[in-house]
Amino acid sequence: MNKSASSKRSVADYFKIVAISTIILAVVYAVLFGCGALFVNVFSVTCGNEILNEVYSPDRQYKVVIFRSDCGATTRLHTNASLLKADQNISDLSRGNIFSVSNVVEVQAKWSSNRSIKIRSTASETLVENMRRNYDNEDFEISYQSISQDWVLFGDCQ
Numbered sequence: 001m002n003k004s005a006s007s008k009r010s011v012a013d014y015f016k017i018v019a020i021s022t023i024i025l026a027v028v029y030a031v032l033f034g035c036g037a038l039f040v041n042v043f044s045v046t047c048g049n050e051i052l053n054e055v056y057s058p059d060r061q062y063k064v065v066i067f068r069s070d071c072g073a074t075t076r077l078h079t080n081a082s083l084l085k086a087d088q089n090i091s092d093l094s095r096g097n098i099f100s101v102s103n104v105v106e107v108q109a110k111w112s113s114n115r116s117i118k119i120r121s122t123a124s125e126t127l128v129e130n131m132r133r134n135y136d137n138e139d140f141e142i143s144y145q146s147i148s149q150d151w152v153l154f155g156d157c158q
Helices: 002-043 125-134
Strands: 048-056 062-070 078-085 099-101 107-113 116-121 141-146
Touching (some): 048 107, 062 107, 078 107
Parallel strands (some): 116 141
Antiparallel strands (some): 062 078, 107 116
C-alpha cells in the first residue's frame, strides 16, 4: 500500500509540474510578446507629413509640395519642399528634395516658367545658401531667397 501511495503521489506531482510549467510558459510568452509589441511601438519610426501648399507649374506637369514632417517627440519638425510630377505624392518618410530645414519656417514657391522656380523662406541666409549647394537640379532652375520674418511672404514673391 505504501508503494501505490507513492506512485499516486508521483502521478499527481507529474500533473502539478506540467500544470505549473504550462502556466510559467504562458506567462513568459505573454511577457515576451507584450514587451516585443511595446518595443516595436516605442522604437519604430512613425512619421507623418502635413501638406501646407501645392503649387503647380504653368503647364501643370509638375508641382512643388510644401510640407512639414513630424517623426515624433524625439525629433524636430522639418519644413520641406519637394519638386514632383503633378501625379506624384510625397511619402510619410520623405524629406524635401529641393528644400528641407529642421525647423519650422515659412516657405513659398513660385513658378517663373515651366522649368524655373523661386523658393522664398524665413530660414536663415546660411541655411538658404546650403540649399543652393545641396539641391542642384539640372532640369530645373531653382533660386532661393531668405527673407525676414517681418515680411509678408505670399504677397511679394516676384
